[in-house]
Amino acid sequence: MWDWEVKKDVPWFRLGIRELFHYKDLIFRFTKRDLLASYQQTIIGPLWVVVQPLLTTLTYVLIFSRIARISTAGIPPLLFYLPGIILWNFFSECLMGTMSTFQYNAHIFSKVFFPRLTVPISNVLTCGFRMAIQLLVFVIIYIIYSLSGDYDLSIGAVIGLVPVALLVCTGFAFGAGLIISVLTAKYRDLESITQFVLRLFMFAAPVVYPSTIIPENLRLLFWLNPLTPAIETFRYAFFGSPAVSWPYLSLSMVTVFILVLAGLMVFKQNEIKVMDTV
Amino acid sequence: MSDVVIQATGLSKRYRLGVLNASSLKEDLILWWQRTRNPGALPEGEHSFWALKDIDFEIRRGDVVGLIGKNGAGKSTLLKIISRVVLPTTGSVRGKGRIASLLEVGTGFHPELTGRENIFLNGNILGMKKHEVIERFDEIVDFSGIGAFLDTPVKRYSSGMYVRLAFSIAIHLNPDILILDEVLAVGDAEFQQKCLDKIKTMTEEHGQTILFVSHSMHSVKTLCNRAIYLERGQMIAYGEAESVVSKYLLREQVYVPVQEFPDMMNAPGNYTIRVNKTEIQANNRPVSGPIDIQDDISLTFSFWKLVKTRTSLRVKVVVINFLGEGVFGVHSREVTCEEGLIHGRCRIPKGFLAEGSYIIHLIFLEEGGKVLFEFDHGLSFEIRSSRRVSNIGRWQTPVHPDFPIVLTQTT
Numbered sequence: 001m002w003d004w005e006v007k008k009d010v011p012w013f014r015l016g017i018r019e020l021f022h023y024k025d026l027i028f029r030f031t032k033r034d035l036l037a038s039y040q041q042t043i044i045g046p047l048w049v050v051v052q053p054l055l056t057t058l059t060y061v062l063i064f065s066r067i068a069r070i071s072t073a074g075i076p077p078l079l080f081y082l083p084g085i086i087l088w089n090f091f092s093e094c095l096m097g098t099m100s101t102f103q104y105n106a107h108i109f110s111k112v113f114f115p116r117l118t119v120p121i122s123n124v125l126t127c128g129f130r131m132a133i134q135l136l137v138f139v140i141i142y143i144i145y146s147l148s149g150d151y152d153l154s155i156g157a158v159i160g161l162v163p164v165a166l167l168v169c170t171g172f173a174f175g176a177g178l179i180i181s182v183l184t185a186k187y188r189d190l191e192s193i194t195q196f197v198l199r200l201f202m203f204a205a206p207v208v209y210p211s212t213i214i215p216e217n218l219r220l221l222f223w224l225n226p227l228t229p230a231i232e233t234f235r236y237a238f239f240g241s242p243a244v245s246w247p248y249l250s251l252s253m254v255t256v257f258i259l260v261l262a263g264l265m266v267f268k269q270n271e272i273k274v275m276d277t278v
Numbered sequence: 279m280s281d282v283v284i285q286a287t288g289l290s291k292r293y294r295l296g297v298l299n300a301s302s303l304k305e306d307l308i309l310w311w312q313r314t315r316n317p318g319a320l321p322e323g324e325h326s327f328w329a330l331k332d333i334d335f336e337i338r339r340g341d342v343v344g345l346i347g348k349n350g351a352g353k354s355t356l357l358k359i360i361s362r363v364v365l366p367t368t369g370s371v372r373g374k375g376r377i378a379s380l381l382e383v384g385t386g387f388h389p390e391l392t393g394r395e396n397i398f399l400n401g402n403i404l405g406m407k408k409h410e411v412i413e414r415f416d417e418i419v420d421f422s423g424i425g426a427f428l429d430t431p432v433k434r435y436s437s438g439m440y441v442r443l444a445f446s447i448a449i450h451l452n453p454d455i456l457i458l459d460e461v462l463a464v465g466d467a468e469f470q471q472k473c474l475d476k477i478k479t480m481t482e483e484h485g486q487t488i489l490f491v492s493h494s495m496h497s498v499k500t501l502c503n504r505a506i507y508l509e510r511g512q513m514i515a516y517g518e519a520e521s522v523v524s525k526y527l528l529r530e531q532v533y534v535p536v537q538e539f540p541d542m543m544n545a546p547g548n549y550t551i552r553v554n555k556t557e558i559q560a561n562n563r564p565v566s567g568p569i570d571i572q573d574d575i576s577l578t579f580s581f582w583k584l585v586k587t588r589t590s591l592r593v594k595v596v597v598i599n600f601l602g603e604g605v606f607g608v609h610s611r612e613v614t615c616e617e618g619l620i621h622g623r624c625r626i627p628k629g630f631l632a633e634g635s636y637i638i639h640l641i642f643l644e645e646g647g648k649v650l651f652e653f654d655h656g657l658s659f660e661i662r663s664s665r666r667v668s669n670i671g672r673w674q675t676p677v678h679p680d681f682p683i684v685l686t687q688t689t
Contacts, residue, residue, distance in 0.1 A: 007370035026402035113362035
């Protein structure tokens with residue numbers, strides 16, 4: 001008989017998917033807004049999307065490959081670092097964006113109702129769009145290297161698993177971000193802590209080194225990080241080495257699925273409630 | 279046509295006071311512990327207050343409901359709960375149909391984006407789909423009158439343009455329920471009138487329900503058929519607008535036609551001036567309600583001058599409206615006087631002040647213009663017109679002074 005009801009307790013398991021679907025235009029609108037607004041008043045504008053990871057890659061080539069002489073598993077350093085950096089940047093942008101949902105939008109959230117999930121979802125789309133462009137640049141560089149014939153680069157059948165690797169990455173950042181967003185809304189300390197942990201976390205994933213250099217006794221712990229199979233699958237698809245571990249990839253999919261579900265539930269439970277404390 | 283569209287039952291909202299810090303983590307843990315041991319109980323935290331307490335009401339389709347009460351009475355909290363941006367602590371609100379709320383002007387506008395892009399953004403935020411915005415786009419632009427600036431970033435808009443665009447979008451959402459929180463006060467008079475007309479047609483022709491906060495008793499009485507009167511979170515009255523407004527004015531003593539302080543030591547003032555009495559009269563009779571626009575208004579006041587020496591002083595009478603804007607001020611001539619009681623009198627000719635509510639401040643100045651004492655809120659009153667004033671065109675002015683304009687034919 002009633003169309004809507006506002007009361008203290010939000011039932012668990014009500015994820016509001018239908019409501020979210022009604023607001024799908026808003027999700028795309030937010031994405032467009034973020035893409036348009038982030039390059040206002042810059043000189044090279046959207047080119048930053050490509051320039052930033054390339055600069056980072058060149059830095060890493062210099063530091064980790066030339067100076068520290070960390071193995072790149074026989075792959076040209078530029079090609080080795082680029083996908084790791086692209087995936088890592090995507091992961092960390094997604095996570096940071098999702099976790100700041102309430103802080104950055106407190107002003108709007110305290111004045112208008114709309115499903116709050118539209119904001120982190122559009123953030124994922126924005127990051128995804130940037131990553132897609134970066135991957136395109138990677139593919140171009142990859143083709144140039146292949147044509148030069150100096151290296152033996154072979155695309156394996158695993159290329160079909162690239163979307164899976166990207167989804168694991170996305171889900172990990174999104175699910176964890178949703179949970180942290182609710183916690184940081186109240187205790188801001190968590191934001192600084194997360195930023196710090198995230199910086200260290202990059203070295204726990206095979207971004208600047210191949211997974212083969214990890215000593216045997218740490219390998220289990222290392223592979224339990226869902227980012228490891230994601231990045232390694234991605235590399236394996238393009239370079240045919242080092243090997244991807246199937247059980248760990250499957251496990252990471254399960255872990256991430258549970259994480260996303262938990263994140264959605266925690267977020268939906270608290271999306272309005274946290275407004276009293278933001 | 280008279281079914282209930284919003285129903286609030288046992289609605290309460292408690293806010294926590296003070297800053298969040300380490301002790302709030304401790305308090306959280308204690309509250310959580312109490313709640314797990316004794317579910318259902320609402321532990322009374324020491325640093326909290328009730329913004330709303332046990333509110334029950336029903337609003338029917340087509341009602342225009344005014345929310346009145348002083349600042350901090352809980353009006354905005356109530357609108358926020360109905361708009362689903364905060365959750366109640368207890369109780370619930372249920373309703374039918376789509377809600378559009380304008381709790382603030384231009385929420386969600388992105389300053390860097392153009393008016394055109396912001397219409398889409400804001401429309402989507404308020405729950406319109408893309409095709410709905412496209413269908414109503416021309417109407418929105420038309421109503422807002424910002425056509426020429428459609429492709430300018432809104433950060434270059436004036437505040438008036440901001441309001442007009444925001445309001446146009448909200449109104450063209452065709453909501454079943456429209457919620458407004460004092461947003462109308464921002465626009466210019468012409469646009470306000472346009473909005474009020476639009477609200478009238480919305481409710482009369484389409485049966486839309488409107489809920490709004492206003493500090494203008496005049497607009498509540500003319501626009502609303504129902505009113506809710508809140509005071510410190512409690513609902514004091516809910517019913518027919520006219521009677522609720524009267525109750526509000528009576529209870530809050532908004533209209534104070536006379537103030538008297540017989541005891542000099544407790545009278546408002548300082549060591550130079552103490553106010554004895556202030557009174558407003560209409561046609562030389564004491565005032566008990568609104569004053570007719572056709573009545574002569576006289577202000578009389580008396581005060582003690584406590585300065586022992588013979589000095590000169592003057593009095594300034596300032597009339598402000600209920601928005602806090604000064605309407606006019608007049609100075610007395612400077613008089614030299616001894617210590618003692620001094621009387622003053624000022625006449626405001628009939629028809630000079632427009633309809634509305636006014637407050638009088640008295641300012642006492644010594645020679646050279648230094649302020650001795652300001653008696654704020656000396657008196658307050660309302661001017662009402664018994665018959666419809668003829669249309670005065672675009673500009674509504676607060677005063678209608680009576681000095682001649684001379685026309686001479688030259689050719």
